[in-house]
């Protein structure tokens with residue numbers, strides 16, 4: 001059996017600091033006037049609902065008094081009043097919800113767009129993983145946590161506001177209706193002013209205190225449940241992502257065990273939740289039923305003493321319900337705090353990671369007129385370990401550089417510097433950007449869509465069908481000619497070598513002035529590799545080309561050689 005889990009402790013100072021940091025930008029943004037106006041409207045409508053509840057309470061008194069007094073005229077007058085009140089109640093209720101949702105979606109859209117922008121700007125989605133290891137899956141932060149943050153923040157704060165105002169209003173009503181309770185005890189006369197109010201508050205406090213006592217472990221259990229569900233989902237996702245490897249290893253029994261274990265953890269925790277909820281429901285149902293008759297029991301002594309009429313009894317019963325509900329909401333919202341705190345923590349970590357990433361320098365190579373040049377370039381790993389020191393290099397159009405060296409020595413990192421995505425570098429770099437730049441990596445990106453889209457990437461869809469067909473044949477993908485406009489999951493359908501050939505076709509299509517191939521033909525047989533490099537050379541005679549590759553057969557296609565020797569050392573041949 002699992003140990004009793006506990007919810008994370010809430011450190012108030014951090015919570016409110018983080019909440020402020022996440023919420024503030026929207027409320028001071030260019031949308032602030034609309035947002036504040038909507039908020040004011042929603043608050044106004046919520047207060048309107050409390051006002052209408054107070055009117056209804058008054059109605060209860062008058063209506064039941066009319067019934068008790070067989071007063072038909074008053075009965076119809078109150079019926080009419082009810083219709084008016086109900087009309088406004090419905091109107092206010094509908095718009096309080098609609099406008100709140102409008103604020104909700106505006107805030108969510110604004111916040112998500114801001115995260116999107118910051119995440120995409122300057123290749124943040126790539127650079128982020130260089131500085132932040134805590135944000136496990138940014139997609140979930142942006143898609144789900146922002147949504148939950150906005151709706152929980154609004155839900156909790158507006159709910160609390162309404163409950164507090166409602167509590168105060170109905171406490172005042174109960175105080176006014178209740179009157180004193182007089183009794184004789186221990187030889188003297190006693191008077192308790194507004195006794196019903198005290199009884200109601202006591203009833204609500206006792207009820208919620210017991211509910212909390214019984215239900216307290218549920219907070220921790222629900223928190224753990226979410227984590228375990230996520231773990232289980234993650235295991236399933238890993239199988240999907242690594243389908244081929246697992247299938248070839250015949251790793252099903254291992255995976256089955258792992259899945260079984262995680263599912264068991266989900267179920268074990270759920271059993272505890274069920275038991276706890278059962279215990280809680282015993283009590284809440286009992287207390288809820290009692291709440292129906294309790295106000296009548298409390299009001300009975302004064303009613304039978306003819307100190308109050310039936311209308312007042314009904315008003316008391318209604319006010320009792322309102323005070324009870326308000327207190328219950330306030331206390332129950334402490335439950336939501338743990339989940340809310342977890343969302344705020346996750347988003348604050350993400351935001352911090354993003355802020356750290358934004359502090360990294362953006363080293364975009366300058367736009368050179370013709371040549372590609374590197375001067376005094378120092379490249380290092382994120383921890384500062386040097387990969388290349390004081391590198392100097394100049395390539396004129398038509399020159400083709402092969403970067404060589406042992407695995408892990410920093411070859412790809414040099415290309416990342418030239419691509420402007422590696423922030424841990426110093427020195428001057430310039431490439432002929434205006435003539436078109438294309439980086440082909442070992443695992444080419446295949447966008448969702450047609451093969452035509454995949455070939456045209458990263459540019460707009462190319463329209464010249466004959467040209468594309470010709471290129472497919474040239475890169476030995478003739479069997480795909482008929483599928484040019486088929487939509488498919490190309491990253492799964494095509495072998496890695498085929499995907500690499502699509503990438504080479506991209507280079508032949510776009511004809512960039514600066515072309516980089518990072519082991520871009522590693523999965524292609526040597527014969528085809530020779531053919532493809534030959535095609536590139538013929539099609540792009542004046543382009544500057546930089547390749548990284550381990551095969552000696554690549555040598556003949558290059559006329560400059562950079563040997564990376566480790567610890568910053570290099571040699572140019």
Ligand SMILES: Nc1ncnc2c1ncn2[C@@H]1O[C@H](COP(=O)(O)OP(=O)(O)OP(=O)(O)O)[C@@H](O)[C@H]1O
Nearest residue numbers: 129130381382387406407408409410411412413414
């Ligand atoms: N995102 C990263 N975070 C931390 N270290 C990194 C990151 N990317 C690369 N490195 C480190 O930088 C060093 C150089 O990596 P790089 O990919 O440039 O090697 P490489 O010479 O291209 O190797 P290979 O021939 O195996 O592709 C490696 O030690 C690697 O661990």
